[in-house]
Amino acid sequence: MEGPVAARGLGVRAGDHWLFRGLDLTVAAGESAVVAGPNGSGKSTLLRCLYGMEAPAEGELRVCGQVPDERERDFRRRVSVLLDDSEFFGELTPAQHVELLAGSFGADADIGKALADVGLADRAAVPAGLLSAGQQRRLLLLGATARPFDVLLLDEPERALDVAGKEWLTELVGRVAAAGAAVVVATHHPPLLSVADHVVRWG
Numbered sequence: 570m571e572g573p574v575a576a577r578g579l580g581v582r583a584g585d586h587w588l589f590r591g592l593d594l595t596v597a598a599g600e601s602a603v604v605a606g607p608n609g610s611g612k613s614t615l616l617r618c619l620y621g622m623e624a625p626a627e628g629e630l631r632v633c634g635q636v637p638d639e640r641e642r643d644f645r646r647r648v649s650v651l652l653d654d655s656e657f658f659g660e661l662t663p664a665q666h667v668e669l670l671a672g673s674f675g676a677d678a679d680i681g682k683a684l685a686d687v688g689l690a691d692r693a694a695v696p697a698g699l700l701s702a703g704q705q706r707r708l709l710l711l712g713a714t715a716r717p718f719d720v721l722l723l724d725e726p727e728r729a730l731d732v733a734g735k736e737w738l739t740e741l742v743g744r745v746a747a748a749g750a751a752v753v754v755a756t757h758h759p760p761l762l763s764v765a766d767h768v769v770r771w772g
């Protein structure tokens with residue numbers, strides 16, 4: 570199996586029925602894949618499998634060439650995620666979040682540019698806990714993307730974003746893939762399907 574994301578014959582059970590089964594998905598470096606389907610169809614579950622938070626009942630799965638395991642530091646450094654339970658530090662400002670990321674990953678950060686890109690330039694010094702829901706979403710997206718990664722996993726990143734934010738998100742996914750990452754996005758935002766290299770659609 571090749572590619573940063575490679576799944577073959579993947580199946581996950583939910584109680585006594587199969588949530589999905591026989592799923593094949595290969596996402597190469599520089600490509601994006603979108604997972605679409607109704608509530609409860611298994612999109613988040615698939616992303617949890619890709620991050621190694623849940624093991625599939627059957628099939629083969631490799632992310633960055635290994636069986637996914639979120640407990641491994643090296644794996645977490647190569648795979649960046651925005652999942653349902655992703656959090657920020659409520660006491661820290663967006664600027665401090667960027668500094669923290671730069672410190673953790675040993676990267677030089679242009680804080681002003683990073684905040685401007687995510688639409689938080691004028692909220693740079695506001696504690697994250699006081700930001701609006703959409704602004705907090707932008708901060709989480711900043712946290713997931715303003716760091717090095719080979720694979721990016723996003724679960725319904727459009728949640729709480731305004732119209733301009735959703736357009737920016739669509740552009741961001743294209744930009745991140747064009748820079749060489751493999752991106753997998755579970756979404757209810759149709760425009761993302763049109764920019765994706767691969768679409769997994771349930772229901």
Ligand SMILES: Nc1ncnc2c1ncn2[C@@H]1O[C@H](COP(=O)(O)OP(=O)(O)OP(=O)(O)O)[C@@H](O)[C@H]1O
Pocket residue numbers: 582583584588606607608609610611612613614615755
């Ligand atoms: N291991 C499991 N055992 C039992 N049920 C499970 C298991 N894993 C997932 N489920 C159930 O399967 C369904 C799929 O959930 P999931 O969150 O993956 O769907 P989703 O497509 O992301 O939905 P939404 O669009 O609402 O976010 C849920 O009802 C969940 O409770």
